[in-house]
Amino acid sequence: MSGRWVCVLIGSDSDAPAMADACATLDEAGIAYDMKVASAHRSPERTKQLVTEAERDGAAIFIAGASMAAHLPGVVASFTTKPVIGVPLPGSPLQGLDALLAVVQMPPGVPVATVAIGRGGAENAAILAAQIIGLRSRAVRTRLERFKVELAESVEGKNIRLQRKIAPEHDG
Numbered sequence: 001m002s003g004r005w006v007c008v009l010i011g012s013d014s015d016a017p018a019m020a021d022a023c024a025t026l027d028e029a030g031i032a033y034d035m036k037v038a039s040a041h042r043s044p045e046r047t048k049q050l051v052t053e054a055e056r057d058g059a060a061i062f063i064a065g066a067s068m069a070a071h072l073p074g075v076v077a078s079f080t081t082k083p084v085i086g087v088p089l090p091g092s093p094l095q096g097l098d099a100l101l102a103v104v105q106m107p108p109g110v111p112v113a114t115v116a117i118g119r120g121g122a123e124n125a126a127i128l129a130a131q132i133i134g135l136r137s138r139a140v141r142t143r144l145e146r147f148k149v150e151l152a153e154s155v156e157g158k159n160i161r162l163q164r165k166i167a168p169e170h171d172g
């Protein structure tokens with residue numbers, strides 16, 4: 001694979017803060033990506049064009065996030081046979097529950113791999129993309145393996161901090 005492996009699309013620039021964790025995680029994984037604004041409803045033609053251009057430039061996976069009437073991931077999936085990971089974002093008065101249902105409830109034939117609402121989901125979208133890319137890239141696979149180790153170590157760190165808090169006399 002070459003070029004930008006992942007194309008991140010968001011429905012509005014107001015979605016950018018919620019999607020920042022996906023970008024940070026892709027950076028950590030050493031995965032080149034582009035992030036662009038494309039609205040399924042306000043600029044459907046541009047959305048189609050961006051998907052076409054991203055595929056032409058080598059994108060292997062799409063991550064798409066939106067909040068209100070969150071059809072962007074499904075619309076992206078309608079234009080490509082590449083995997084699409086959908087991130088329901090919490091910008092609506094219903095705090096993302098409506099986005100979750102819109103993103104996950106795709107009709108048979110057009111899947112969107114849907115992650116959790118909000119920042120945690122955005123991070124998981126990037127990890128899932130890295131796992132797919134890791135099927136072919138040893139370098140990405142190695143970073144994911146290191147990440148798993150660090151994740152386990154962070155839990156141990158949390159436990160040590162908790163023990164110090166609840167039983168400081170036994171510390172040391």
Ligand code: RP5
Nearest residue numbers: 011012014015066067068091
């Ligand atoms: C959705 O409408 C976008 O994903 C965004 O979350 C929401 C509101 O967009 P703005 O009015 O902030 O541009 O399509």
